[in-house]
Amino acid sequence: MCGVIGIVSQGKKSVLPSLLKGVELLQSRGYDGTGVAVLDGKLHVMKSEGKLSNLLQKLDKSVVGSVGIAHNRWATHGEATDQNAHPHVSMDGNVAVAHNGIIDNYRSLKAMLSQEGCTFVSETDSEVIPNLIVRALRDGAPDFASAV
Ligand code: GLU
Numbered sequence: 604m605c606g607v608i609g610i611v612s613q614g615k616k617s618v619l620p621s622l623l624k625g626v627e628l629l630q631s632r633g634y635d636g637t638g639v640a641v642l643d644g645k646l647h648v649m650k651s652e653g654k655l656s657n658l659l660q661k662l663d664k665s666v667v668g669s670v671g672i673a674h675n676r677w678a679t680h681g682e683a684t685d686q687n688a689h690p691h692v693s694m695d696g697n698v699a700v701a702h703n704g705i706i707d708n709y710r711s712l713k714a715m716l717s718q719e720g721c722t723f724v725s726e727t728d729s730e731v732i733p734n735l736i737v738r739a740l741r742d743g744a745p746d747f748a749s750a751v
Contacts, residue, residue: 605689605703606632606675615669622673626655629675636676636688640699643668648699650688674701680709681726693733694721700736702729
């Protein structure tokens with residue numbers, strides 16, 4: 604179980620306040636980590652172990668992107684740490700993912716990606732996802748949706 608939120612603001616309004624409201628409303632879905640990723644030309648990822656109050660202590664409120672995702676974590680793989688909180692970012696820094704659930708075959712996927720030179724910063728199963736998306740794009744997926 605977890606909470607996952609995604610917002611695209613057509614009016615180019617900053618999505619950060621709505622993402623924070625969302626993770627507050629969904630807090631009962633997971634207490635092990637809280638995080639947001641906001642795109643404003645550059646990807647800004649802010650996350651913390653535990654509840655929203657922990658994230659708020661280190662949040663950069665000046666981030667004003669109009670596209671973003673957020674996550675409440677209910678840990679299944681890896682302890683409740685800052686590194687294991689979502690969103691998880693691909694090694695190249697270009698793709699952020701907030702994931703709900705379990706990837707049963709993540710060990711073999713992680714081993715395959717590691718053999719190809721990928722390094723990981725968390726103990727989660729979820730971190731393979733952004734790296735698999737980057738790999739699919741590199742291997743010729745026609746667009747982002749196909750890569751996902
Ligand atoms: N399996 C992932 C993790 O442990 C996602 C858990 C969730 O659904 O919150 O980080």
